[in-house]
Amino acid sequence: MTLSEYTTRPETSADDFGAFVAVAALDDLVVDTPIRVELDGRPPIMVVLTEDGVFAVDDTCSHQDTSLSAGWVEDCAVECPLHEACFDLRTGAAMGPPATQPIATHAVQVVDGLVSVWTGGADAASDAA
Numbered sequence: 001m002t003l004s005e006y007t008t009r010p011e012t013s014a015d016d017f018g019a020f021v022a023v024a025a026l027d028d029l030v031v032d033t034p035i036r037v038e039l040d041g042r043p044p045i046m047v048v049l050t051e052d053g054v055f056a057v058d059d060t061c062s063h064q065d066t067s068l069s070a071g072w073v074e075d076c077a078v079e080c081p082l083h084e085a086c087f088d089l090r091t092g093a094a095m096g097p098p099a100t101q102p103i104a105t106h107a108v109q110v111v112d113g114l115v116s117v118w119t120g121g122a123d124a125a126s127d128a129a
């Protein structure tokens with residue numbers, strides 16, 4: 001497994017500023033089993049290892065305030081446990097009702113077996129890489 005296999009850079013806004021923050025050991029992640037990460041002063045983030053890499057998205061469903069990390073992951077999408085809306089882990093796009101709004105995505109980097117999540121926007125992450 002190479003670093004590029006487990007580095008994702010989703011599309012988000014350019015006006016955000018942040019840093020990569022270590023959130024888990026890659027060996028501790030189970031495929032398609034999300035974890036909830038809480039970083040100081042920020043909305044919770046869901047991190048999940050899939051067959052397509054590690055992804056991080058906002059943990060709160062855009063339909064109502066439900067934790068997506070309590071949902072199900074399959075085919076690079078997460079299904080909300082409350083009303084079953086699905087979101088694409090690569091883009092954050094809502095894939096069907098009742099959710100109509102996307103969820104935010106966060107860049108992920110895996111270095112030396114440590115999974116880190118970018119706390120700012122993707123454009124800022126690209127500048128830092």
Ligand code: FES
Pocket residue numbers: 061062063064065066080081082083084085098099
């Ligand atoms: S709370 Fe997630 S689909 Fe309704």
